[in-house]
Amino acid sequence: MLGPSTPGPHLFAEMQARVRDAAGAVLGSGADLTRIVVEPPRDASHGDMATNAAMVLAKDAGQKPRDLAEAIAEKLRADAKIEKVDIAGPGFINLTLKGEVWPDALRAVLEQGKTYGRGTVGAGKKVNVEYVSANPTGPLHVGHGRGAVFGDALSSLLVAAGFDVTREYYINDAGAQVDVLARSAFLRYREALGEDIGDIPEGLYPGDYLKECGAELAADYGDKLKAMPEAEWLPIVRRRATDMMMAEIRNDLARLRIVPEVFFSERSLIEGEEPDPFASEPPRPPADVVAETIAALRTAGHVYEGRLPPPKSGNLEDWEDREQTLFRSTDFGDDVDRPLLKSDGSYTYFATDIAYHKSKFDRGFADMIYVWGADHGGYVKRMQAAVKAVSGGKGQLDIKLVQLVRLLRNGEPVKMSKRAGDYITLREVVDEVGKDAVRFDMLYRKNDAVLDFDLAKVIEQSKDNPVFYVQYGHARGKSIFRTAADQGLLPADPAALRKADLARLTDPGELSIIRKLALYPRMLEAAALAHEPHRVAFYLYELASEFHAQWTRGGKESPHLRFIIQDDPQTTVARLALVQGIVTVLACGLDLLGVEAPDEMR
RNA sequence: GCGCCCGUAGCUCAGCUGGAUAGAGCAUCAGACUUCGAAUCUGAGGGUCGGGAGUUCGAAUCUCUCCGGGCGCGCCA
Numbered sequence: 001m002l003g004p005s006t007p008g009p010h011l012f013a014e015m016q017a018r019v020r021d022a023a024g025a026v027l028g029s030g031a032d033l034t035r036i037v038v039e040p041p042r043d044a045s046h047g048d049m050a051t052n053a054a055m056v057l058a059k060d061a062g063q064k065p066r067d068l069a070e071a072i073a074e075k076l077r078a079d080a081k082i083e084k085v086d087i088a089g090p091g092f093i094n095l096t097l098k099g100e101v102w103p104d105a106l107r108a109v110l111e112q113g114k115t116y117g118r119g120t121v122g123a124g125k126k127v128n129v130e131y132v133s134a135n136p137t138g139p140l141h142v143g144h145g146r147g148a149v150f151g152d153a154l155s156s157l158l159v160a161a162g163f164d165v166t167r168e169y170y171i172n173d174a175g176a177q178v179d180v181l182a183r184s185a186f187l188r189y190r191e192a193l194g195e196d197i198g199d200i201p202e203g204l205y206p207g208d209y210l211k212e213c214g215a216e217l218a219a220d221y222g223d224k225l226k227a228m229p230e231a232e233w234l235p236i237v238r239r240r241a242t243d244m245m246m247a248e249i250r251n252d253l254a255r256l257r258i259v260p261e262v263f264f265s266e267r268s269l270i271e272g273e274e275p276d277p278f279a280s281e282p283p284r285p286p287a288d289v290v291a292e293t294i295a296a297l298r299t300a301g302h303v304y305e306g307r308l309p310p311p312k313s314g315n316l317e318d319w320e321d322r323e324q325t326l327f328r329s330t331d332f333g334d335d336v337d338r339p340l341l342k343s344d345g346s347y348t349y350f351a352t353d354i355a356y357h358k359s360k361f362d363r364g365f366a367d368m369i370y371v372w373g374a375d376h377g378g379y380v381k382r383m384q385a386a387v388k389a390v391s392g393g394k395g396q397l398d399i400k401l402v403q404l405v406r407l408l409r410n411g412e413p414v415k416m417s418k419r420a421g422d423y424i425t426l427r428e429v430v431d432e433v434g435k436d437a438v439r440f441d442m443l444y445r446k447n448d449a450v451l452d453f454d455l456a457k458v459i460e461q462s463k464d465n466p467v468f469y470v471q472y473g474h475a476r477g478k479s480i481f482r483t484a485a486d487q488g489l490l491p492a493d494p495a496a497l498r499k500a501d502l503a504r505l506t507d508p509g510e511l512s513i514i515r516k517l518a519l520y521p522r523m524l525e526a527a528a529l530a531h532e533p534h535r536v537a538f539y540l541y542e543l544a545s546e547f548h549a550q551w552t553r554g555g556k557e558s559p560h561l562r563f564i565i566q567d568d569p570q571t572t573v574a575r576l577a578l579v580q581g582i583v584t585v586l587a588c589g590l591d592l593l594g595v596e597a598p599d600e601m602r
Numbered sequence: 603g604c605g606c607c608c609g610u611a612g613c614u615c616a617g618c619u620g621g622a623u624a625g626a627g628c629a630u631c632a633g634a635c636u637u638c639g640a641a642u643c644u645g646a647g648g649g650u651c652g653g654g655a656g657u658u659c660g661a662a663u664c665u666c667u668c669c670g671g672g673c674g675c676g677c678c679a
Contacts, residue, residue, distance in 0.1 A: 059659085335604075379674085446616085552642060556635090562638055
């Protein structure tokens with residue numbers, strides 16, 4: 001038996017196990033019980049829980065669903081936790097639980113506190129969650145922010161479900177883009193030396209954010225870089241510029257309470273790890289992991305030299321039919337094979353990404369999640385093909401595409417001119433509306449739905465704005481405790497709430513809230529397995545809504561429903577225990593989403 | 603032309619991996635503050651779940667096919 005404070009199986013999991021046992025007893029071994037689910041009924045009048053057991057098993061058993069339901073129901077009627085079993089509709093088995101189940105369920109919340117809802121389905125399995133991975137060529141924008149918030153919340157969710165999660169950021173510091181960045185920074189360096197650089201040429205980054213980089217280079221190197229050929233100054237400037245951009249990016253993410261644990265450099269795959277200046281061993285020659293990966297794939301028969309048909313659209317003027325090095329991704333479900341080398345002999349982004357994902361697999365991550373912008377949708381199949389190839393079919397890559405964000409202000413699109421480099425940055429948005437509004441708003445939507453982000457509405461302090469609605473629920477709960485303390489009705493010993501006579505909570509609204517609290521672990525587990533953090537946000541909204549409704553019921557119509565009853569300390573303590581349960585779950589859920597749970601919001 | 607995503611109330615969106623009479627918020631209308639915080643709550647109206655066919659005890663959910671919108675389609679990441 002599990003001790004009272006051990007996060008054991010939650011109520012729904014427990015009842016599901018009991019139903020499966022009952023069905024197994026009726027049908028004998030060999031029956032597939034995995035499709036049996038126990039869920040809350042659509043209508044509360046159907047009881048506390050419903051199961052599809054009879055309907056999913058009827059065919060295999062060769063019985064009518066309702067007959068089978070009756071047989072299973074007979075077993076369940078003997079269950080100590082079940083008060084009543086009904087059969088309804090096509091063969092649903094509706095369960096009404098014994099009255100004492102609900103006080104016990106609330107007590108579990110109070111006993112487990114911050115650990116309530118945490119599960120073990122993850123079983124300590126290692127999962128790599130990669131997100132953001134924006135090019136270090138400019139400030140993060142709001143779209144990056146959405147991917148970052150999503151990846152971070154999903155990671156927290158998986159941790160809560162018992163997975164061993166690593167949050168990772170892939171630095172694209174090896175492609176042509178960072179060379180462009182370096183040339184742009186070099187221009188700012190010449191400008192810092194007093195040169196008139198005029199307009200920024202087409203194709204370079206025009207934003208002001210590189211001026212500081214240019215100034216630093218001028219301070220450190222004087223005019224020495226100017227005397228060098230590009231091949232010499234480029235790596236120096238590139239390194240300085242990407243380091244500065246990454247520092248900015250990390251700073252922007254930190255403002256959103258996002259701290260990736262691993263920053264993985266694309267360049268390190270090609271040139272090897274940065275030599276450690278304090279190492280006692282002589283530095284090893286740089287290893288080209290990409291070349292090794294391609295060679296291994298070639299040996300395995302997944303790489304060949306060949307030609308591709310011309311693309312179906314786009315400009316065919318610069319199309320040149322040539323033989324190239326191709327990854328046979330069609331063997332793994334892709335539509336066409338994919339090139340690994342550019343015409344100048346350097347690696348394609350895809351080639352380094354294959355090596356990168358091999359690195360993930362080699363580091364022990366059979367489960368990988370990749371959070372990507374929706375404009376990368378065309379790359380999903382080839383990446384999943386690559387993971388299959390480098391992991392021998394043992395790796396699993398779930399790619400979550402995050403749709404674009406439309407920035408609005410009072411319903412009007414915010415004008416952005418990328419060409420002039422004056423687009424709204426993520427930092428500006430976070431500074432304007434705050435971390436909590438950004439995070440909750442972005443999570444209060446499925447990842448694959450386009451998000452309208454209205455700068456005016458997200459700071460509105462009304463029920464129109466879900467984040468304030470939920471946070472207000474938490475603050476209101478805390479407010480009840482303050483009032484109870486003022487009136488001398490709050491027990492000094494926190495343990496007193498756990499010992500309260502919770503059977504006094506008999507109002508339908510109160511029982512409904514307890515049922516909702518009992519649902520939290522089940523919701524968390526499902527959200528984690530589905531990789532859908534938005535379910536947490538919706539759950540919290542619903543819980544807050546039930547709490548607000550119960551609060552208002554204690555108005556002048558029904559003062560006996562108030563949480564604090566001056567002349568009835570016993571009932572007051574029981575209701576304070578309920579409030580404690582609500583506050584605990586709201587705080588836990590908000591924490592998963594990275595949103596604060598304030599004690600007051602005046 | 604091909605691939606992926608989306609289409610649910612006037613608007614913005616959920617719908618718990620196939621369950622019972624499809625739900626919230628906004629907006630509209632009608633109500634509740636000498637309150638434990640009205641940043642709240644109660645009620646009403648509002649639907650061929652884009653159309654059609656199929657799979658089965660049962661479909662918003664799975665398959666196919668159209669319609670409409672978005673993204674992508676060597677040598678950008």
